[in-house]
Amino acid sequence: MDCARMDYEDQITEMLKNMTIFQKIGQLVQFGTFRELEKQLVKDGEIGSLLNFCGSTQVTEIQNWIMQSECPIPLLIGDDVIHGYKTGFPIPLAESCSFDLACMEETAAIAAREAACDGVNMIFAPMVDVARDPRWGRVAEGAGEDPWYGSQVAAARVRGFQRNDWDDKPHVTACPKHYVGYAASEGGRDYSYTEISERTLHETYLPPFRAAVEAGAGAVMSAFNDVSGDPASLSHHLLEDVLREELGFRGLVVSDWESVEQGVAHGVAADLREAVKKGLLAGVELDMNSGIYREQLPALLESGEITEEDLDRAVRRILRVKFSLGLFEQYESPESLGQQLHRHPEHVRTARQMARESIVLLENRKQLLPLSRELGSIVVIGPLADAPSHMLGCWQCKTDASHVVTLLQGVREAVSADTEIRYAKGCALPFDEDQSGDIESAVLAAQGSDLVLLALGEPCGFCGENNSRAFLDLPQPQDELLRRVCAVNPNVVLILMNGRPLTLTRERELVDTIVEAWYLGDESGHALADVLFGDYNPSGKLTISFPRSVGQVPIYYNQRNSGRPELIRYIDEEITPLYPFGYGLSYSRFVYEDLTLSATVLHPGETLRVQVTLRNDSERGGEEVVQMYLRDPAASVTRPVRELKGFEKVSLAPGERKTVVFEITEDMLAFPGADWKPVAEPGEFQVFVGGDSRCDNMASFRLEQ
Ligand code: BGC
Numbered sequence: 001m002d003c004a005r006m007d008y009e010d011q012i013t014e015m016l017k018n019m020t021i022f023q024k025i026g027q028l029v030q031f032g033t034f035r036e037l038e039k040q041l042v043k044d045g046e047i048g049s050l051l052n053f054c055g056s057t058q059v060t061e062i063q064n065w066i067m068q069s070e071c072p073i074p075l076l077i078g079d080d081v082i083h084g085y086k087t088g089f090p091i092p093l094a095e096s097c098s099f100d101l102a103c104m105e106e107t108a109a110i111a112a113r114e115a116a117c118d119g120v121n122m123i124f125a126p127m128v129d130v131a132r133d134p135r136w137g138r139v140a141e142g143a144g145e146d147p148w149y150g151s152q153v154a155a156a157r158v159r160g161f162q163r164n165d166w167d168d169k170p171h172v173t174a175c176p177k178h179y180v181g182y183a184a185s186e187g188g189r190d191y192s193y194t195e196i197s198e199r200t201l202h203e204t205y206l207p208p209f210r211a212a213v214e215a216g217a218g219a220v221m222s223a224f225n226d227v228s229g230d231p232a233s234l235s236h237h238l239l240e241d242v243l244r245e246e247l248g249f250r251g252l253v254v255s256d257w258e259s260v261e262q263g264v265a266h267g268v269a270a271d272l273r274e275a276v277k278k279g280l281l282a283g284v285e286l287d288m289n290s291g292i293y294r295e296q297l298p299a300l301l302e303s304g305e306i307t308e309e310d311l312d313r314a315v316r317r318i319l320r321v322k323f324s325l326g327l328f329e330q331y332e333s334p335e336s337l338g339q340q341l342h343r344h345p346e347h348v349r350t351a352r353q354m355a356r357e358s359i360v361l362l363e364n365r366k367q368l369l370p371l372s373r374e375l376g377s378i379v380v381i382g383p384l385a386d387a388p389s390h391m392l393g394c395w396q397c398k399t400d401a402s403h404v405v406t407l408l409q410g411v412r413e414a415v416s417a418d419t420e421i422r423y424a425k426g427c428a429l430p431f432d433e434d435q436s437g438d439i440e441s442a443v444l445a446a447q448g449s450d451l452v453l454l455a456l457g458e459p460c461g462f463c464g465e466n467n468s469r470a471f472l473d474l475p476q477p478q479d480e481l482l483r484r485v486c487a488v489n490p491n492v493v494l495i496l497m498n499g500r501p502l503t504l505t506r507e508r509e510l511v512d513t514i515v516e517a518w519y520l521g522d523e524s525g526h527a528l529a530d531v532l533f534g535d536y537n538p539s540g541k542l543t544i545s546f547p548r549s550v551g552q553v554p555i556y557y558n559q560r561n562s563g564r565p566e567l568i569r570y571i572d573e574e575i576t577p578l579y580p581f582g583y584g585l586s587y588s589r590f591v592y593e594d595l596t597l598s599a600t601v602l603h604p605g606e607t608l609r610v611q612v613t614l615r616n617d618s619e620r621g622g623e624e625v626v627q628m629y630l631r632d633p634a635a636s637v638t639r640p641v642r643e644l645k646g647f648e649k650v651s652l653a654p655g656e657r658k659t660v661v662f663e664i665t666e667d668m669l670a671f672p673g674a675d676w677k678p679v680a681e682p683g684e685f686q687v688f689v690g691g692d693s694r695c696d697n698m699a700s701f702r703l704e705q
Contacts, residue, residue, distance in 0.1 A: 001162050001173055001218040001251070001324050008323035015073075015319065016312050022046050023071040025297045027315045028280075030078065030254065032289040045071025046294075048318055049122070049254075049286055051078035054398075056337040059119025063331045073319070074327035076286070078122040078175070078254070081161075082141055082395035083107075085114035086342040087351050087522060088404065090358040091393040091463075091499055092127065092157075094518030096143035097540040097584070098357035099625040099649050101156040107354050108160025108174075110347045116169040117340050118398070121325055122254075124221060126157035128176045128208035132554040134544065135188025137467030140394050140499030140519075142183070144543030145556040145581060147204050148644050151211035158215035168338025171325040173218030178256055179243060180232055181205045182223040188553070190466045194225045199637070201227070201242075202672040210247050218251040218321045222284055224259050231266045233259035234275065239283035246676070252317045254286040255279065261290040272296055277305055285314040343403065348522065355520040355527030360540035361585040362504070365512035368491060370534025370587055371451065377420040379445045380408045381485060382455035383429045383437060383478070384497045390429070393519035394464030394499055403522050407455050407495065410525020414533050422449065426481045429459040439481050446485045452492045453532070454485055454511075460519055463499025472503040472550050479506065486510045495528065501546040504578055516540075534587060539623035539649065541584035541692065545577040557581040557693035558640035582644070582692035588622030588652070591615040592690055595697045602703050604680075608664040612689045612697065616652035623651045627695070628662045629688040632669065635681050639671060642688055662689070669703055 016024070026046030031038045034053050041047035042065050053059070054077060063074055083089045089107045098104065112123060127141040130150050143153035154176060161174035181201065184194040196205060209220070220243065222233040232238055233255045243249045260279030261272060269275035276296040279287065287293040300306040322328065341347070361369070371378075384390055388404035405413075412421050424445040425437035446452045456478045462469065473479070486492050493513045496502065497520075508514065515538075520527050530536035547555045551570065555577050562568060569575055591614070598609035614626060628646035632639040646662040664687070666680045673679030686700045 001216045008320060011323070012316050012319045016315060019071060021298065021301060024311050024315045025294055026071070027073065027318050028286055028293045029291065030076070030286050030288050031291065032257070042066050042075070043069055045069030045073070047075070048073070049076035049078060051288065053077060054079055054115070054118040054120050056118055056340070060337060063119070067331055074322060074331040076122045076322065077120050078124055079115060079120045079397070080125070080395050081111045081115045081120065081123045081397055082125050082127065083393060084351070084397060084399055084521060085111045086398050086400070087111070087114060087347040088392045088396070088399035089351055090355050090520045091140045091518055092142055093140050093144060093499065093544065094358035094520060095354055096149070096153055096543040097360050098354065099541055099647055100357050101152055103350070103354050103357060104153060105156040105160035106350055108157045109163040110350060112161045112163065112172045113166065114342050114347070116166065116172055117337055117342060119170065119337055120172065121170040121327065122173050122175055122219060123161050124175045124177060125161065126154055126174065126176055126212070127178065128154040128212055129178055129183035130204050130208060131183035131544070132556045133183070133188040134472055134501040134547070135469050135550070135553060136183060136185060137190060137463045137469070137499070138183065138465060139544060140463040145545060146543065146558065146644055147207040149543060150208040154208040155211040155215040158212045158217045162216060162218070166338065170327055170330045173251070173321055173325060174212070175219035175221050175254060176209060176212035176217050177221035178223035179209055179220050180223060180238060181227045182225050185225060188468050190468050191224050194227050196227050198676065199672060202676045206242070206247070209243070213247045213249045218324060220249060220251065220253050222253050222255050222259060224256050224262065226266055231263055231268055233284055234263045234268055234278040234282050236282040244283065252285045252321050253283055255284045255288045257288050258290040260284055260287050261292050273300065276300060280306060280310060280314060285317045351521055352523035352526050355523045356530045356536040358518060358520060358540055359527065359531050359538050360516040360542055361538040362514040362516050362579060363508060363512060364585055368493060368513045369532060371532050373414065373416045373419065373533055375415070375419050375450045377422065377449045378411065378415065378451045378453060379422045379424060379449040380411055380453045380455070381424050381426045381442045381446060382481070383425055383427055384457050385425070385453070385455035386423060387429070390460040390497065391519055391524040392521060393460050399522065405523055405525035407453065407525050407528050410529035411453060411532070414529035427477050430475050431459060431461055439477065439484055442481060443484045443488055447488045449489065450491065452485055452489050453495060454482065454492055455495045455497060456482060457497035458499060460499065469500070470550070472501065472547065474502065474507070482507060482510060493532065501544055503547055503549050505548050508578065537587045537620060537622040538584065539586060539625065541582050541625045542579055543581065545581050546579040548578045549573055552577065558643050560638045561641050580693045582625070582627050586622045586624060587618070588616050588620045589618040590624045590652070590691060591617045592695070592697050595689055595699050597687065597699050597701055600701050602664065602666065602701055604666045604705065608701060610662045610664060610687050610689060610699070612660050613657055614650055614652065614660055615657045616654055619654045621651070621653045623649055624691060625649050626660045627690060627692065629693065629695070630664070630669065631686040631688070632671070632681070632683070633686060634683055635671070642693065644693070666703065
């Protein structure tokens with residue numbers, strides 16, 4: 001979206017001349033409820049935006065009201081369309097494991113199209129927070145632990161949400177969030193303090209925002225947290241100096257839910273008046289839900305603490321977005337919102353494709369998978385085996401559990417008529433209304449079956465906002481269910497449904513076959529059956545490390561080396577994660593051979609090619625995510641032990657070989673230097689290419705000036 005277009009500027013200047021102070025302030029107000037007060041504000045033309053309000057008829061009606069008011073400026077209608085609107089897609093963390101940027105872009109585009117049918121024109125997504133602490137419930141909403149990969153996903157999702165390839169409905173702006181560093185909350189406790197150095201800010205937390213801004217995001221949401229003592233939603237430094245100046249953002253900033261008001265609780269504002277003053281001057285144009293801009297700005301203007309120029313600047317930024325979205329034309333005479341495309345068959349097909357690509361095969365030690373369709377009997381066990389609403393994950397938006405295909409249904413549809421399918425819930429999920437399920441009958445069912453599909457994990461309410469966990473294991477009594485089932489049947493496939501990495505050390509000892517399914521949305525059961533029966537060969541790779549135990553957290557692949565890498569240890573735990581970033585198995589066996597570089601020296605302006613041969617050493621066609629990592633072993637500051645800088649998802653027939661080529665240019669070797677500007681320092685660099693972040697295929701070259 002191009003908020004920098006100058007052709008609206010004159011129109012906006014004209015409008016500002018004719019607006020009253022209250023109409024201007026109204027533009028900065030967003031409410032999340034729609035009661036008498038908000039209705040009146042709409043009719044009076046003194047409100048700029050609503051959230052949690054949608055529906056073709058309702059939105060058309062209120063846009064009509066406002067267009068007939070004395071201040072006919074269409075409303076921004078915001079919504080949390082995080083992983084699907086009517087069609088339920090996998091949670092973002094799951095999608096990120098597909099390493100399929102085109103498909104992620106497509107699910108975002110579909111979600112936006114469906115939301116636009118209901119009048120939504122501002123989507124509070126993507127969440128681009130780099131998240132390295134699985135205790136934090138919101139890891140489910142992002143793309144994992146890596147800033148570079150997170151940036152690719154951020155850009156793809158922004159492009160998707162803002163594809164806007166229709167003209168019979170309002171266009172949509174994405175709103176990447178939560179700016180900034182929100183995922184670094186201490187102890188994984190949502191909303192808590194974040195201690196972030198300028199270096200870490202620039203290296204880790206800013207890159208996905210930069211990518212989202214460069215992809216044209218029209219809005220950014222300022223976060224709840226304080227960054228090293230500076231609450232993000234009242235921070236002139238973060239919003240003005242960094243977001244606008246350094247990253248070049250030209251759109252509008254919306255606060256997270258009442259996060260300007262929370263400046264008082266943070267202790268950087270004595271009262272609401274001071275919070276509003278700081279928030280507005282810092283650069284939060286749209287205040288979410290608190291109503292305090294409406295309450296406090298008149299007096300602040302009166303006293304001159306906020307000038308009309310400050311106010312106009314904020315209104316202008318909001319109007320630019322409204323113009324860029326074409327809302328004025330769309331709502332000139334609001335009638336209807338064009339064709340309804342909810343759950344179009346094409347959308348559901350994409351949901352299935354995205355879901356199967358999101359699945360990560362963690363273990364297949366006895367090659368139990370893929371399954372034959374001719375098995376005599378399969379028992380499907382577990383509290384998540386037939387739990388439709390949990391499959392919809394943490395932000396269920398306008399999805400409907402009645403459309404969800406569960407594992408049980410998917411398997412029933414997939415097997416031959418000769419296979420007997422039984423089901424036993426085994427136990428209940430914490431907090432579920434239905435507490436039925438008993439381990440004994442599940443064990444009995446497992447005893448007599450050829451195969452057990454055991455669906456365990458977290459209830460979906462364990463992930464998402466303010467759902468931090470202190471433990472990362474399976475909720476009780478699932479470990480007992482697992483143990484008992486494994487004791488009576490050697491053929492168990494453990495299928496995990498969860499919104500964060502879990503600690504699976506014990507589970508891995510008990511079971512040889514583990515499938516990480518996350519929450520896959522509407523098409524969960526179809527996608528899982530596709531993978532289990534081999535119609536789709538799993539290709540997902542983890543985008544976040546799985547610790548062995550909670551005490552290892554935070555643990556991520558691109559850590560610093562330290563001065564004593566060989567000595568770093570826990571007395572009582574291993575030092576490596578159980579499953580590292582980039583890890584995931586396939587039914588095929590891939591072999592990496594002949595890593596070569598086109599040169600041993602790279603000069604600025606040149607391109608160095610890294611080449612590797614990938615061979616499918618198996619009888620099955622499959623896809624592999626080939627990953628390229630770089631390391632700068634001697635720089636002016638310490639650098640990560642490796643950083644992902646390229647990947648390609650390659651499809652290979654049985655026995656096929658392919659050459660995969662990555663290009664390296666000087667900018668890919670850069671890191672934040674003086675004034676946080678990127679700098680690539682001459683010297684040695686190492687390249688690693690392989691199937692996960694531990695790969696040891698290495699070559700090296702020198703950067704010379
Ligand atoms: C969340 C945001 C969300 C907003 C609006 C907040 O509590 O942190 O991610 O967009 O609510 O629903």
